[in-house]
Amino acid sequence: MLKKERQAYILHQVNLHNKVLSSSLCTEINVSEDTIRRDLQELSEEGKIIKVHGGALSHSFNEVSFPISGVYSQNQKRIIAQKAISQIQNGMFILTSGGTTIMELARTLPPQLKATFISGSIPVILEYMHHPNIEVILIGDKISKNSKITVGSEAIAKIKQIKPDLCFLGTNAIDAEHGITDNDWEVVQLKKAMIESSKKVICLSIAEKINTVQPIRVCGLSEIDMLITELEPGNPLLKTFVDAGVHVL
């Protein structure tokens, strides 16, 4: 990995998470802690970041403190993202939906991971594009402005042509009885196609959305292979899903 490349990655991480720990960076990128420190030093001298004991902060950070609930659910999503990443192997073809949980997954992907990611969500695609070793395939069609995702028959047809190894599905609502449900008809059509095409479907959901129902049905529990939440697999809230045969992580 080139020095500039590494610094670009660090800078991206800082801007994304508002802070980085040099200790975690050096295991991620697999270089010595000294190298990270020198990188942070240089970036700091260029005014790109603020170096502090143990890591660095984003420049915009020290200005305003942001709402606690945002950070709170961000941490939950980070846990989910970590679990999801453990399911990814080098060389995989991975289809993902949109949504903030998937965004967090995209941000958390380790830099040395080599895989191909496919999506129709613009914000998620932008995130994938920042990663050094990831191939990005964009599903094209008409853009739904409110969900910022491509929707329509062309997109669905394209999804049906591929056979990804994994499909990560961000969920709006999941319930033991009604399965996965959503509130946007076009997005639901897309998700149905994604589930149908993929070898393995992994559903990402924060606990808050468990046992909630939305008007339009995406699929039943039998069609998903794994459910990932920020909770421990043994949590009583998840029991009904385990009983229904879903692998809970």
Next chain:
Amino acid sequence: MLKKERQAYILHQVNLHNKVLSSSLCTEINVSEDTIRRDLQELSEEGKIIKVHGGALSHSFNEVSFPISGVYSQNQKRIIAQKAISQIQNGMFILTSGGTTIMELARTLPPQLKATFISGSIPVILEYMHHPNIEVILIGDKISKNSKITVGSEAIAKIKQIKPDLCFLGTNAIDAEHGITDNDWEVVQLKKAMIESSKKVICLSIAEKINTVQPIRVCGLSEIDMLITELEPGNPLLKTFVDAGVHVL
């Protein structure tokens, strides 16, 4: 292998993978590391790539790469955008390439305009999405990280299926003798398809790029219907294009 040939290959590799290692290049092309280094040096001096220790990176790494021409050429591009907008009518289907000039066009679009815009460029699409009355169609395929545009046979096939009223083409280089030329092979393929599909092709170019040539040919002057620059149509710099039958605005 000729020097120019070698440099074109290197440039292509950089545009494709966003980075190259001089060590891997010299085994690929089978020349000494010194030669590669000199090539990278030259390409870097021409502003095509960014040379770093151990290899080279594409320009997309440090976004803010044009400090001088930035705000300066922004005004020029705004003039071009205004002229381009005068050619748009409500209800049109408009295909656009990527690039900063097109970005400026996207930003300048009047809010009441109702039209359908089609593109494969991520930054441009983001801009279109902010407009209230514009339908956005995204061309999907593999994303070229450095040009931030979808490239590949799927994208080209999709473009060939449509018949837009207008095509706005951002140009890297235009010359009376060689026509429109560019330096990224995949982007050229895309532009060729765009020109072929469209009823009317309008070429946007800042004066700085007039009478410059890049290695790969996109099309001759006869294939474009209109050329828009920030200059007055009567400017002597544009005379050769008027003589060649291009409508200059």
Next chain:
DNA sequence: CAGGTTTCTGCGTTTTTTTGCAGGAATACC
């Protein structure tokens, strides 16, 4: 076509950059 000039390329040497490591100093945490 002969002779001269320029350009290109590879090789050996020197210089610079990068990176990791060790030991002591500074800092944070309990």
Next chain:
DNA sequence: GGTATTCCTGCAAAAAAACGCAGAAACCTG
């Protein structure tokens, strides 16, 4: 106050770059 990180300094090894040079190829030019 004690302990554990983290930070800094100097140093050394490896990699890469720069430099000078020389042979070869290409290219004028009369």
